[in-house]
Amino acid sequence: MTRPPFCRGPRRAAPRGGVFANPANMKNDNPSLIVYPGTFDPITLGHLDLVERAAGLFDRVVLAVAAQSGKPGALFSAAERVAMAREVVAGLANVEVRRMDGMLVDFCRALGARVLLRGIRVYSDFEYEFQMALTNRKLAPEIETLFMIPKEEYNCVSSSIVREIESFGGDAARFVPPAVQRRLQARLAARARAAKKRGPE
Numbered sequence: 200m201t202r203p204p205f206c207r208g209p210r211r212a213a214p215r216g217g218v219f220a221n222p223a224n225m226k227n228d229n230p231s232l233i234v235y236p237g238t239f240d241p242i243t244l245g246h247l248d249l250v251e252r253a254a255g256l257f258d259r260v261v262l263a264v265a266a267q268s269g270k271p272g273a274l275f276s277a278a279e280r281v282a283m284a285r286e287v288v289a290g291l292a293n294v295e296v297r298r299m300d301g302m303l304v305d306f307c308r309a310l311g312a313r314v315l316l317r318g319i320r321v322y323s324d325f326e327y328e329f330q331m332a333l334t335n336r337k338l339a340p341e342i343e344t345l346f347m348i349p350k351e352e353y354n355c356v357s358s359s360i361v362r363e364i365e366s367f368g369g370d371a372a373r374f375v376p377p378a379v380q381r382r383l384q385a386r387l388a389a390r391a392r393a394a395k396k397r398g399p400e
């Protein structure tokens with residue numbers, strides 16, 4: 200299997216005493232597979248920017264849609280988030296979308312993935328990402344977290360900001376693919392109709 204360009208060249212000796220001291224950890228099941236996890240409620244152009252970058256470097260990218268986000272204000276079900284993400288990445292032959300139930304490290308292990316992709320948009324993302332990467336490393340020392348930076352124009356984008364813009368009648372077209380915007384608008388309109396029917400709270 201082809202290794203990503205930055206993985207090419209002679210394999211260096213594994214460091215002594217660390218994770219790789221255990222020969223079982225030296226087995227690289229799938230060096231050219233990367234998992235990109237998230238809630239993707241909904242997927243944005245910022246997410247897509249990272250997916251495209253990863254697709255150019257790795258043979259296979261698996262976008263893992265976390266079924267249980269635990270976040271307040273969720274708009275789409277897991278099945279809907281998966282469907283939207285599939286629609287958006289349909290043109291990328293080496294990208295697939297899967298639903299993720301449970302722990303991220305278990306998902307990676309089940310796939311034989313050794314690399315995780317996370318995005319850092321702004322400095323304030325770092326603390327959370329740092330904590331998450333270290334926690335995942337404690338849970339699964341053989342899995343590495345790789346960080347990428349999306350295009351500057353997506354630095355301020357998040358799924359909840361996009362949901363908020365559209366819910367107040369704004370236009371989030373600069374931040375989401377057209378198919379996602381259409382679904383967002385339809386869902387928000389349906390919610391507004393339902394709220395109107397219920398009457399004032």
Ligand code: COA
Nearest residue numbers: 236237238245246265302303318331334349356357358359
């Ligand atoms: N472009 C645009 N927005 C981006 C972005 C990018 N490149 N990268 C992140 N974001 C946004 C997301 O849309 C999200 O917005 P929201 O909070 O408004 O929904 C926000 O930044 C945070 O994103 P992220 O850090 O990716 O969180 P997430 O909720 O999407 O994903 C999981 C978190 C699912 C990866 C994590 O909770 C997880 O691994 N869950 C599985 C259970 C587990 O293993 N837990 C232990 C983890 S240590």
